[in-house]
Amino acid sequence: GAGVSQSPSNKVTEKGKDVELRCDPISGHTALYWYRQRLGQGLEFLIYFQGNSAPDKSGLPSDRFSAERTGESVSTLTIQRTQQEDSAVYLCASSFSRDRGRTFGSGTRLTVV
């Protein structure tokens, strides 16, 4: 596609439910990043995928968070047993490689009630 596409745009879920967020990177981009942006804060790195290499999961805040990506295609970020503190905008970005500029999507705003 022309840009990084994220869905859904907004998600409201009840505390304790699982949610799945989707990111469609720009075609041909080998690197994909997930970030979390809490209200009034900057972006926090969550996880990074580069081609078929093992992902860098160093930013995942707890074992309730996981992400998958098959090859250089779509990625899904899953949050299990959501908590109110998980409420944030989740942004995805992709690039040709780690050394190239990143293109961001418009994010998914997650609200846990």
Add this chain to the structure above:
Amino acid sequence: AQTVTQSQPEMSVQEAETVTLSCTYDTSESDYYLFWYKQPPSRQMILVIRQEAYKQQNATENRFSVNFQKAAKSFSLKISDSQLGDAAMYFCAYRFNSGNTPLVFGKGTRLSVIA
């Protein structure tokens, strides 16, 4: 650990005037990149300008320029001839130039442009 600090939560500027947004960072590395991103209400992060630490010359992109002071670890953004469309959140970010290093962001500065 690297940190990025933006000490101005909010700034405002008159249309057509110039405004400077501040950013300082902390790192023990010598080879890294610095960035300014703009985030409008659409939430998409848009790259405004990028600076390689090994370059002494300050980066410039049209009305946007930076004042990079490596010794002081300062990286301010100057917006000249401000336009209404410049109103947004601005984030300063750092990335070490090695390995799978992620961007480290500051907390942002909200810029308002007054007509």
